[in-house]
Amino acid sequence: RRRGIPEAILAEGKTPAEVAALATTAVDTTGRALVTRADEATAAAVASAVGDAGADATVDRDDRVGTVVVHADGFEPPSLDAAVAVVTAGTGDAPVAGEAAVVAREIGAAVDRIDDVGVANLDRILDQVDRVREADAVVVAAGREGALPTVVAGLVDAPVIALPVSTGYGVGGEGVAALEGALQSCSVLTTVNVDAGFVAGAQAGLIARAVDAARTE
Amino acid sequence: RRRGIPEAILAEGKTPAEVAALATTAVDTTGRALVTRADEATAAAVASAVGDAGADATVDRDDRVGTVVVHADGFEPPSLDAAVAVVTAGTGDAPVAGEAAVVAREIGAAVDRIDDVGVANLDRILDQVDRVREADAVVVAAGREGALPTVVAGLVDAPVIALPVSTGYGVGGEGVAALEGALQSCSVLTTVNVDAGFVAGAQAGLIARAVDAARTE
Amino acid sequence: RRRGIPEAILAEGKTPAEVAALATTAVDTTGRALVTRADEATAAAVASAVGDAGADATVDRDDRVGTVVVHADGFEPPSLDAAVAVVTAGTGDAPVAGEAAVVAREIGAAVDRIDDVGVANLDRILDQVDRVREADAVVVAAGREGALPTVVAGLVDAPVIALPVSTGYGVGGEGVAALEGALQSCSVLTTVNVDAGFVAGAQAGLIARAVDAARTE
Amino acid sequence: RRRGIPEAILAEGKTPAEVAALATTAVDTTGRALVTRADEATAAAVASAVGDAGADATVDRDDRVGTVVVHADGFEPPSLDAAVAVVTAGTGDAPVAGEAAVVAREIGAAVDRIDDVGVANLDRILDQVDRVREADAVVVAAGREGALPTVVAGLVDAPVIALPVSTGYGVGGEGVAALEGALQSCSVLTTVNVDAGFVAGAQAGLIARAVDAARTE
Amino acid sequence: RRRGIPEAILAEGKTPAEVAALATTAVDTTGRALVTRADEATAAAVASAVGDAGADATVDRDDRVGTVVVHADGFEPPSLDAAVAVVTAGTGDAPVAGEAAVVAREIGAAVDRIDDVGVANLDRILDQVDRVREADAVVVAAGREGALPTVVAGLVDAPVIALPVSTGYGVGGEGVAALEGALQSCSVLTTVNVDAGFVAGAQAGLIARAVDAARTE
Amino acid sequence: RRRGIPEAILAEGKTPAEVAALATTAVDTTGRALVTRADEATAAAVASAVGDAGADATVDRDDRVGTVVVHADGFEPPSLDAAVAVVTAGTGDAPVAGEAAVVAREIGAAVDRIDDVGVANLDRILDQVDRVREADAVVVAAGREGALPTVVAGLVDAPVIALPVSTGYGVGGEGVAALEGALQSCSVLTTVNVDAGFVAGAQAGLIARAVDAARTE
Amino acid sequence: RRRGIPEAILAEGKTPAEVAALATTAVDTTGRALVTRADEATAAAVASAVGDAGADATVDRDDRVGTVVVHADGFEPPSLDAAVAVVTAGTGDAPVAGEAAVVAREIGAAVDRIDDVGVANLDRILDQVDRVREADAVVVAAGREGALPTVVAGLVDAPVIALPVSTGYGVGGEGVAALEGALQSCSVLTTVNVDAGFVAGAQAGLIARAVDAARTE
Amino acid sequence: RRRGIPEAILAEGKTPAEVAALATTAVDTTGRALVTRADEATAAAVASAVGDAGADATVDRDDRVGTVVVHADGFEPPSLDAAVAVVTAGTGDAPVAGEAAVVAREIGAAVDRIDDVGVANLDRILDQVDRVREADAVVVAAGREGALPTVVAGLVDAPVIALPVSTGYGVGGEGVAALEGALQSCSVLTTVNVDAGFVAGAQAGLIARAVDAARTE
Ligand SMILES: Nc1ncnc2c1ncn2[C@@H]1O[C@H](COP(=O)(O)O)[C@@H](O)[C@H]1O
Ligand SMILES: Nc1ncnc2c1ncn2[C@@H]1O[C@H](COP(=O)(O)O)[C@@H](O)[C@H]1O
Ligand SMILES: Nc1ncnc2c1ncn2[C@@H]1O[C@H](COP(=O)(O)O)[C@@H](O)[C@H]1O
Ligand SMILES: Nc1ncnc2c1ncn2[C@@H]1O[C@H](COP(=O)(O)O)[C@@H](O)[C@H]1O
Ligand SMILES: [Mg+2]
Ligand SMILES: [Mg+2]
Ligand SMILES: [Mg+2]
Ligand SMILES: [Mg+2]
Ligand SMILES: [Mg+2]
Ligand SMILES: [Mg+2]
Ligand SMILES: [Mg+2]
Ligand SMILES: [Mg+2]
Structure with a gap:
């Protein structure tokens, strides 16, 4: 494929x-x-x-x-020498982040899940920042105001992909504020559509493939 | 009045x-x-x-x-025993924050300006958090993705008022993402409209008045 | 907490x-x-x-x-020397206002509910204005055109928090007109998102805490 | 015509x-x-x-x-036995209200202008309510949160036409909140588009014509 | 009442x-x-x-x-010497138009229903125009592109009230195009919100009351 | 080309x-x-x-x-045995309709302009309907509420292309209501974007080419 | 009819x-x-x-x-000497495209269905382009980003009608991005509303009728 | 930095x-x-x-x-062993693409510009596909309907970043359709906001850095 x-x-x-x-x-x-x-x-x-x-x-x-x-029986899954971190702000982000993780894993990346580090309590993400820095590409899933991707992209060197999640109600709800926050971010990052875990995981996987290929050249 | x-x-x-x-x-x-x-x-x-x-x-x-x-000559400006912090994420937020500060000051609050502490570099706000904690009410001005009010409200006990600023271009620009981020915030805060420095400063001033009245009861 | x-x-x-x-x-x-x-x-x-x-x-x-x-058995709920008024325009606003009242009460405020004083019949709010003026912070829940928070903020000295409610159909329905009315208000007030009773009640509670602390200093 | x-x-x-x-x-x-x-x-x-x-x-x-x-020289302007009130909330509403007044006058109605009775200070409209009740049709011009048409329609018997004005900035600005407020009003009224003074005045004039015709039958 | x-x-x-x-x-x-x-x-x-x-x-x-x-037993319903026409474009408009008709009738107006005269076949409305001209106020219910109120207001002298109906799908669906068409109409008319049959019928009833009062002065 | x-x-x-x-x-x-x-x-x-x-x-x-x-000197413009009608509702539609006419003419169609036949006065379009029926393809330019394309498509057999024009102010202004009206039309027609005279004229020209080719087979 | x-x-x-x-x-x-x-x-x-x-x-x-x-028994369906191609990007577009095909067939056109030629794999549409070129009018159904109508209109001479399909989620979902893509297309084409298979098929049928009439003149 | x-x-x-x-x-x-x-x-x-x-x-x-x-004099610009392709659909995309190219170059990537390969004429992009495949990361700038990023991402293995450009008028204009097309793309890609050349170029540069680091490990 x-x-x-x-x-x-x-x-x-x-x-x-x-x-x-x-x-x-x-x-x-x-x-x-x-x-x-x-x-x-x-x-x-x-x-x-x-x-x-x-x-x-x-x-x-x-x-x-x-x-x-x-x-299929005998299918040899790819295994890349490259890692993807999948980070979530809260429990509501887990299913969408899970979709991203499955795709990245199928592309062959080593996937590290780092959960519940939303910015309403900064200590959580600060405690985990070294783990996030291990990854070659980072997916950050967050709903509501979606501040976490901006904060993470300010803390790591690797490319960050925002994954807005359709939580939140009222104006800006259903992930719209989170997507617009990614589009307006003061940090450098790219984004996918609301709940598009597949796309975020696949793009992270493509970066991991490029890094793996470079490592094994 | x-x-x-x-x-x-x-x-x-x-x-x-x-x-x-x-x-x-x-x-x-x-x-x-x-x-x-x-x-x-x-x-x-x-x-x-x-x-x-x-x-x-x-x-x-x-x-x-x-x-x-x-x-007017002889006008006795009010002077309250209560403080308002006015915080900005970046230089583009200064004029709108300035409007808030002027109003709060006219209502009689002691106003403390804390500038350029946007979340793309977390150290800046973490360095200033003790100063923000001195205030009885906090106005946080931020444009683009507007993540700062959420982060500040996670760090202080006083009521926080988000003041979205009309920076940013494209989808979610002109302060829309910042306003929606305030409406969706995972932290407890209230908001005013985009660029409504007058309203944010006046509401902070009303809180300062209530605190001052309680202190001097 | x-x-x-x-x-x-x-x-x-x-x-x-x-x-x-x-x-x-x-x-x-x-x-x-x-x-x-x-x-x-x-x-x-x-x-x-x-x-x-x-x-x-x-x-x-x-x-x-x-x-x-x-x-929990033995849990000592806080009790503040400060009051919050929770005002509604009509019966459709009751559940959302109820959420605000519960939160403010848990924070320890004395909560006064003042119901069915929508502006289509001005006598009702004018009859209750002295009661509203007793409060240290006021939450005003209203849906449809959401005119009540503006009218109340013109009648009282305490800080007013608009709580738009998702009533209304067609264009501007589901609380959108009420939220935009709060953002555009000619009176000084701040707002929360549509149906965000928890946030409105919590912010009113934070103001009550500040006033209580000042009173008991 | x-x-x-x-x-x-x-x-x-x-x-x-x-x-x-x-x-x-x-x-x-x-x-x-x-x-x-x-x-x-x-x-x-x-x-x-x-x-x-x-x-x-x-x-x-x-x-x-x-x-x-x-x-034209010798043109005999119509003169109806019917009155139209044109009410404004603030000074920003005057030009648009003026357009409505001119049209209603050309159709032949007696026009009464009642200005600066916005709801942030309820005394003003309550002081003028008897004058508004004289009219056979009422146009109410208001921008920002546009609460005045709802309040007036709760106070008078004649048909009320809301005339939203393009004041206000940020979300819901440029008259959008005022128009949506008219569409969601808890009082009975109809509306025209933002700044459509001509249409509001003409419709009020048509009602005045119908009343005049009935009076003179 | x-x-x-x-x-x-x-x-x-x-x-x-x-x-x-x-x-x-x-x-x-x-x-x-x-x-x-x-x-x-x-x-x-x-x-x-x-x-x-x-x-x-x-x-x-x-x-x-x-x-x-x-x-109630013995309730004497009002009966006005004034008529309201309620016109529909198609069968999908019937329930909403029916709501308008019931209200106008309760206010006491003589109500005439004129159905299925949408503009895709102009003969139908042209055939009925004399009947519409009998009314003192006209409600025109239409969904989809909502062209009928504009056409009717070009054919009659009485005040016309557009009643947009929530038919239609895709962009501009759910009555939005019909409402915007009323707001942009080249003919003089006022409008109510999508599906707001009650408001349209009540406003038509208020005009009928004014006309009746003038007739019986 | x-x-x-x-x-x-x-x-x-x-x-x-x-x-x-x-x-x-x-x-x-x-x-x-x-x-x-x-x-x-x-x-x-x-x-x-x-x-x-x-x-x-x-x-x-x-x-x-x-x-x-x-x-260029010696350029032989195409000349098709097929006609395009370009119809406008009012004078504000003329420039955009003119763009369509120029393109259709350059493709080789015989172009007939039929102006100022907006639906606020139905006699005008009814007077011209025989002329419109001569065409093999019809472009109908209209702004504001954009009712004319729907009415024309109900009167002719040829394919109709709506050309929404960016007139109108307030909600649904700048051609938005006209475009949505075309998308929701009860008559069969297709549309182009607001002010896209070039596209409407070119599509009408393509239909004229197909008809011309069939005629001359 | x-x-x-x-x-x-x-x-x-x-x-x-x-x-x-x-x-x-x-x-x-x-x-x-x-x-x-x-x-x-x-x-x-x-x-x-x-x-x-x-x-x-x-x-x-x-x-x-x-x-x-x-x-009805004995109904003689029309049969035109003209063909309509109905093209789809993916399987999600089939039901809407099917509606278009049924209508075009009932009008009498010969209908050719060409499926699953979305642009994520360009070979598919390039393989089928000669078949599409046989048609006198082309309907192209596509959801999500809706790129296919633009690509097809760049490859054929006949008029192309975009048929946006309500697939896709998040911002621009439910066919909105596909419709806007048709309105903004760099190729010449017209469009119908999201999921409006009936309208697209009927307009293609009208073009087929015009071509058939020209052929048989 | x-x-x-x-x-x-x-x-x-x-x-x-x-x-x-x-x-x-x-x-x-x-x-x-x-x-x-x-x-x-x-x-x-x-x-x-x-x-x-x-x-x-x-x-x-x-x-x-x-x-x-x-x-500064003596500043040693970074030079990476990795390449970024910056692709445009048309001449209107050049300034925004230029911003992306400058940033990527400052990060040290070798930048290849490939211009005017919009999808209205597929031969252009097909002719250049081998050149695009040389890059380790690809930025694709396109306005109007923005179909090019989807087509390119279907042709190359490297990660693709869509860069929507604010061309186009009417509904979906100013880059909105192009951005929504990227969010809805059937191909795997991530996006930045409309006209955000800086962000697209910086993210491509970050990928190039990661690849360079892997190559030189
Ligand atoms: N910069 C501002 N933003 C929002 N509201 C304001 C501002 N300045 C004044 N106001 C409010 O707008 C009201 C009406 O202003 P005016 O249009 O001058 O009558 C004033 O009484 C203030 O409450
Ligand atoms: N009804 C509510 N509306 C808005 N925010 C809420 C509500 N209930 C709880 N929250 C906030 O949402 C946060 C996250 O909730 P949870 O998704 O349960 O982790 C809580 O810590 C509260 O601050
Ligand atoms: N007024 C117009 N509106 C929409 N599209 C146009 C217009 N004029 C030209 N075009 C199309 O836009 C394409 C690109 O134009 P350009 O930006 O000049 O390369 C042209 O080939 C035409 O197909
Ligand atoms: N053209 C641009 N588009 C988007 N972001 C930018 C652009 N130029 C600079 N930035 C970012 O915006 C941040 C804040 O810019 P400033 O407002 O100048 O402090 C910079 O550090 C960059 O990350
Ligand atoms: Mg979050
Ligand atoms: Mg910010
Ligand atoms: Mg209300
Ligand atoms: Mg007002
Ligand atoms: Mg209709
Ligand atoms: Mg028109
Ligand atoms: Mg597609
Ligand atoms: Mg393009």
Whole structure:
């Protein structure tokens, strides 16, 4: 697959049967499949379709995150000499951050999750900053006012990708303030759309691939 | 004047002559006047009208901030036993913060200005946090992504008022992201509209008045 | 807990079990918990978890408002020498105003509820203005066109906090006109986001704390 | 002219020469012309074109409001047995209210202007309410948070037309909050667009015509 | 009741029991009640509560429109010597137009419904124009692009009130294009918010009252 | 040039010298050039650059519309056996409609301009409907509430293209209501962006080309 | 029926019984009916109502697309000598594109569906470009960033109609980015509203009719 | 300086004297300065202030792009073993792309500019794809519908950063459609705000630094 990004199937708006069919085709043709935004029925349909296909594929579900990862028997997952940090401000950011982490891992990056370090209590992120500095690329998931990506990008050298999360209500809610905060940030960073964990994780993975390739040149 | 807030004349959309007439009336009837958003021609017209009126009024202009303060001869400005901190993230926030400071001072508060402590470099605000903690009410002016009010409200006990500033371009620019960030803040704070320095300073002044009254009960 | 604001758990987007776990932890570590936006299942889960924990904690539910307050046995609630008025325009504003009242009360303020004084019939607010003037801080909840906070701030000396409510349909509905009315008010006031009763009540509580501290200095 | 509304020429976006030509044509064919949103050059061009046409037309300019009214010699202006009140919240509302007043007067209504009765000081409108109650239709011009139309419609029996004015800055500025406030009003009223003084005055004039016709049946 | 507008209870966001209680109180104190936006359960609750109250009140439900009208035994409904036309563009506009018609009728106007005369087929409105011209005030309900109010206001002398309806999808859908079309209309008219049938009907009723009073002076 | 659409140079945001250089290149390589949105300085620069180039090119400026058309000596303009009607609601629509007409003519269509037939006076469009029916494609330019495209599409068989014009102020102004009206139209039509005369004229020209090709097959 | 467009009944917001009644009336009066956005219950109600009517009408349902086409016994569907291509970027665009295809077919065009040629993989559209060039009019359905219509319009001579699809989440989601992309396209094309498959197909059908008429003149 | 990003001074909203002072300070303390969005007066003020300071600093102005780069005598600019491609769709994108290129170059990357490859003519980008594939990070600047970043990200392996440009008028104009297109892209990419050339170039530079560091480990 182009760029090492796994064939991803967005389950939203598709029936379980449709998703299962697309996933088995992806496994057959590319050796693996990644389903995102799957509810439990869809995840079950994928697992059962893969089982029916008779192959000894491994199926890895995360129902909170909504992902299903399928590896064909004998599929050799890539393993890069490069690390991605996935940082969250609060518990509401976990599912979206989880989507980013799964994709980065499938691209082969070593993923480090650093959770609940939102800026309302600065000590938390200051305590973890050395860990974040280990990464070659950093994804920062935050909803509401979304201040964390700006703070993190002021503390690390690696490229930072903001991942706005659709928390918050009223004006600027549903992740809009968090996205606009990323677009207006006084620190250098780029952003993806609200809840676009897949895109953030994949872009971090592409950076990790470039770094890995340079390391192993 | 009700609540101790000086009669304020918003110069925008009025001719210099109109503003000057309103200001001299305010001085005659209340002992002082506060003009906001005055350009140089308007400030000059006010100063000259006050001079023509023959009284020994004092005129205090700040052309960067756009304010003109006039005190009639013998006007006794209030002096409260309470302090307001006015904090800015960067230099672009200075004029709007200045408007807030002038109003709070006219209400009688002791005003402390703490500048250039934006979150892209956390050391700056951490260095000043003890000074901010001295205040009975805190105004925090910030544009672009407007993360500073959230961070400050996480560090102090006093009520914090966010003052979004119309910096920033593109989507979320002109202070919109900063305002929405205040509305979505994970810390407890209230907000005023973009660039509404007068309102932020006046509300901080009202809190200072309440504290002063309690202290002197 | 910082600023005397109780640990608040926003139930929206969390399962009853998760909320119950967070609440019992908060009770264990801080002596109390405040759950907001809880539906009946969540409130029941919290009550039952607290009971199971065996302690003689008191549980105070308001299902219309969506709050659950838990006090550990022996928890000494703060009691401030300062008052907060919570004013509503109509019956649709009651749940959101209720959230503000609960928080202010937990911070220790004496809370006075003044209801159904919307501006379509001016006599109602004029009849109650002396009662509102007793308070050290005033929260005014109003939806639709949200004119009440402006009128109240013109009648009292204490700081006023607008609490826009998500009533109203069509353009400017869901509280947007009410929020924008607060941002544009000709009277001095600050605002919180639409339906942010928790924030309005907490800010009023912070002002009450400052006044109480000054009174008891 | 249909409905008794004078032929109105919106000067914005037209050259002085074009406006003058349209105005003289209107005078020739209907006996009068009403130019709105004219700057001084345009008003002068109209006056001079009418003069050149040699007729003894009367020209009535209001440069603050931006209107020019031309009556051909011998034009008999209508005179209705019905009254329109035009109410403003503050001085910034005067030009737009003036446009409404001119149109209503040209339709033949008796127009009563009641100024500076904004809700930040309720005494002002309460002092004038008997005068407003004299009118058969009421136009209420207000900018910023636009609370006045709602308050007036709660005080009078006649139909009220809100006329939002493009004052105010930041979010909800330029009359948007005032328009949305009219759309969400808890009192019964209808509205026109921001700054649409011509439409508000014409609709009030149509109501006055209907009442006059009924009175004189 | 002020202005002859019946006490109206918006059922949305209230429980059937709450609505029924408010309605019986209104009947007791004013002789009638008007419930809007009632679903079937609410309408039934009102009917049954009125029955239980034992009085021989009449209950008039229109489940498509969502209204319930209750008249106490012996209540003398007003009857005005003035007419209101309620015009619709298509079948989707019927429920909202129905709300307007019920209110106008309760105020005492003679109401004429003229349906399905949208501008995509001009013959229909041209065929009905004489009937529309009979009215003293005209309400025009239209969704989607909302062109009909503009066309009608170009054809009649009476005041026209646009009533935008929340049909249409995509950009400008949910009545937004129809409302903006009313605000931008090249014809003279005023507007109410999207789906605000109550307000449109009440304003038309106020005009009818004024005309009736003039007729009967 | 692809599709027979002339090489068009949008002058906005370019210096006169840059536009002149692009135009002479286009004439050299394609035999003609079409400049849109040119102010007088730019139009003059193009005319002079073409003159300097020494060729006997013809230059056709329309300063009201902002177009400059240059044909190299000997350039054979296309001439199609197909007609485009360009219809306007009012005089404010003329410049934008003019841009559409110029482009359609350059593509080779016979263009018929039908002006000032806005829906506030239905007789005008009804008087011209036979003329509009002659066309193979119809462009309808209208600003403010933009009702005319819907009415025209209800009267003719040919494809209709709405061309919203940036007239109107307040909410829905600057052509937004007109564009949304086209998107929500109850008649079948497609639309271009606000003021996009070039695109509307070019699409009408493409339809004329298809019809011409079919006629001459 | 005017313009050869079948009488279309939008099922959304109507009960199955209402739709069935409208459909049978259309069949009786025009020989056919086209129901759009029908769920299964509605489609079944239409089929059964047509059956009950006893006539040997044919009923053609597409439940994925939501259309029901009914032809009365002996109805002679039009057949044009002209072709429409309906192109999709991805599988999410299929239902909306299907609506366009059904309408174009009912108008009599030969319809060619070309699927899954989104621009993330350019080879797909480049492989199919000769097929697209066969058509007399082209509808291009795309959601998310909606780049495909711009690319297709750069590759073909026939008029292109963009059909934005309501896929995508976050800012610019629900088809908004796709619609704005069509409005801003650097290629010449016109657009319909988000998901307006009926309008896109009908406009393409009108172009096909014009071409067919020219061919058969 | 942190992350190797030069101290950047945004000239917008500052006087020439202020910018010159900030620039000389930056040169004194960090060895260089980068001014962005400078008009000619500001650029001249910087050049002259640096000259006055007497040092043999080099000053590099690009007045079209609005940048001034100052290097102190003896400043050793970084030089990375990594390349950044900066791609534009059309000539309107050049200034913003230029800002990105200057920053990336100052960080030390080898920068390759690839211009005028917009998607309305696919051959252009297909011809240049091998050149783009040489880069370690790719910035793609595009306005209007902004389709180019999506197409490029479908053709290369390196991380792509979209740089939306504020071209385009009407709905979705001023870069909004281009930004939303990047947020909704079917290809993997991240984005910066409209016209944020500085941020795009700096992020690309950070990736280049990471790759360079890996290469030279
Ligand atoms: N800079 C400002 N921003 C917001 N409100 C202001 C400002 N200056 C004055 N005001 C308020 O606006 C009210 C009306 O101002 P005016 O338009 O001068 O009558 C004053 O009484 C103040 O309460
Ligand atoms: N109803 C509410 N509205 C707004 N903020 C709240 C509300 N309830 C709790 N919060 C705040 O949101 C923070 C995060 O909540 P949580 O998502 O539970 O971690 C809490 O610490 C409170 O400061
Ligand atoms: N007035 C206009 N409105 C919209 N698009 C235009 C206009 N004039 C030219 N164009 C298109 O914009 C493209 C790019 O223009 P340019 O920026 O000059 O390269 C041209 O090839 C035309 O297709
Ligand atoms: N053209 C630009 N666009 C966006 N951010 C910028 C630009 N130029 C400088 N900056 C950033 O804005 C920060 C604050 O700039 P200043 O307002 O000059 O203090 C700088 O440190 C840069 O990170
Ligand atoms: Mg956050
Ligand atoms: Mg900031
Ligand atoms: Mg209210
Ligand atoms: Mg007002
Ligand atoms: Mg309609
Ligand atoms: Mg029009
Ligand atoms: Mg697409
Ligand atoms: Mg582009």
